[in-house]
Amino acid sequence: MSHDDDVPRTPEQVTAFMNGLSFDAPPTPQDEQALLSSLPPAGSAVMVVRSLRLPAELDQAVAAAAKAAEVPKTTWIRQAIEMALAVQADDDEPISRAEALRALTMLRPARHVA
Numbered sequence: 001m002s003h004d005d006d007v008p009r010t011p012e013q014v015t016a017f018m019n020g021l022s023f024d025a026p027p028t029p030q031d032e033q034a035l036l037s038s039l040p041p042a043g044s045a046v047m048v049v050r051s052l053r054l055p056a057e058l059d060q061a062v063a064a065a066a067k068a069a070e071v072p073k074t075t076w077i078r079q080a081i082e083m084a085l086a087v088q089a090d091d092d093e094p095i096s097r098a099e100a101l102r103a104l105t106m107l108r109p110a111r112h113v114a
Helices: 011-019 029-038 056-069 073-087 097-105
Strands: none
Touching: 056 073
16 A cells, blocks of 8 residues: 555445455465575574675676685675774784785795604
């Protein structure tokens, strides 16, 4: 019902409306069990769906990165967001790329003892 004119106002209109309703048959025990088994386990994390607009080139890059990582695109995006949040955490002190490269060049290869 999208308009006030469609709302039943008299007992007769309510009766006509109610008589016009139809209901689906209840699910069979097998259908009910299939539905229940498709639900996430109790205590599972609640996942929130977000709509996200990406430029086509970025979407293609995400698809390629997800394929290389052998994960679905949504998993790859979620992991990227988690990493970005970890970098921005209050207890973290991110360093510049130059500082990271400088630190890496100072490392010596690990010696493997046979």
